[in-house]
Amino acid sequence: MPQWLKDAVFYEIYPQSFQDTNGDGIGDFQGITGKLDYIRDLGCNALWINPCFDSPFKDAGYDVRDYKKAAPRYGTNEDLYHLFEEAHKRGIRVLLDLVPGHTSEEHEWFTMSQKAETNEYSNRYIWTSHCFEGAKGFPYIGGESERSGVYVLNFFKCQPALNYGFLDPKEPWQLPTDHPDCAATREAMKDVMRFWLDRGCDGFRVDMAASLVKNDDEEKTGTCAIWRDVREMLDSDYPEAAMVSEWGNPRLALKAGFHMDFFLNGRGNGYSTLMRDYESQEDHSFFKKDSHGDITRFLDDYLPKYEASKEDGYFCLLTCNHDTLRPRYNLDETELKLAFAFIFTMPGVPYLYYGDEIGMRYLELATKEGGYFRTGSRTPMQWNSGKNAGFSDADKDSLYLPVDEASDAPTVENQESNPDSLLHTVKALLALRHDQADLQADAEFEPLYAKKGAMPFVYRRGALTIAVNPSGETVTVPSDGQKSAIYSIGSGRWENGQIVLEPQSFVVLEPNTP
16 A cells, blocks of 8 residues: 555546646646646645546547547646656646546557457457347447447447456357456556556546446456456556546455545435435535434445445545536535535545635536536636636637636635635645544544434544534534544534534544643
């Protein structure tokens, strides 16, 4: 386990929307490099950059045309290497977004694979044996290749699935996972990883990590074997490199070799109950004031996963990501402060989505590059009151996506000048996490007071006691041993054998020394 993960806080950057330096309306590598001091001062010491490889951008870069070439709209490979170098000077690690399950239909591998003549790439993708033989049980495309066969898709039409084999082949065209051509696919992806690691990348966030092998069983036996092989390579040749999986099942993901796994949003799951319960008929999000939230809905889902995986790696909470509606969609600034205080004091490695630190809004927008409902969470970073919120000098019509033009749209500039802002709260929380080993990734976690339908939620991290009350009522809970507050939002304290939390309060308490 790379030791730097213990105190890591990640900042996720959607590169096309972060900072434009050449005036084309699209963010770029130089823009990220120029904001590294801001990221460091915010308290983040690691980055996750969404796909930045060459692509036709039919799925915002998750349709890779060349894994070893930076997308020209962001800059050159050398610009990305320079970003790695400048980040490392500031103590910041950088993960790139690896898309191992499929490529663009324009990738050279696919161009070769679709040829009628057999070649080394013929089985790099999944093809049936005849142009009129459908891929039973899988989405597929036919009639667009030179070879006689149809090819399996992972998602969009433009994303043919790479062939890692079938755990239980049922058709002649379904190769077993140990077939040499399936092994070649795995080795090709390892070669991509080595290419970037050798040039300064610190690891990868892995897209759809659970879905490589087809016909896999519930334990993902075939897919897990691939990732264990990758982990052996990392442990041997790149022991400080890290991987985080888009999986949502840490028991499997961490045993498969990932260092981290996300607790991803899902309708009605534990994570969604914290900030996004509006997906049901009524919004009972725990951090929404007077919503009658229930922390046990989160814990019933979280605790079994945490307990089953805590010895193997980190189960990580995030404020948001590029696939999820921003939390400002239904929470105001005070509610966000409490939600982020919780996220940044929980076990695992926290992830902060760009712009969440100032409470950027979700915008209702038409789809862009396959974003659909997700597009509104991918708008340009709001830096200041200048042109295009400081994101770009381009004409408004040339921007990748429109900026929030509301009169009260939050910006870094206006929140930096307000000591009570969400931005300052995030900075204070991250500084506290870095200062207190008991708030970092692997310090012990234990719920101390968590009752169905009741406030507050009280939990222990190491020797620290943490309590949060998102409701509009003052609440108290017994707590033995004298304690002193080392950080608070609102008004929280230890008093006469109990923790007292006034409305919408959060407090971190340490035991008084004898």
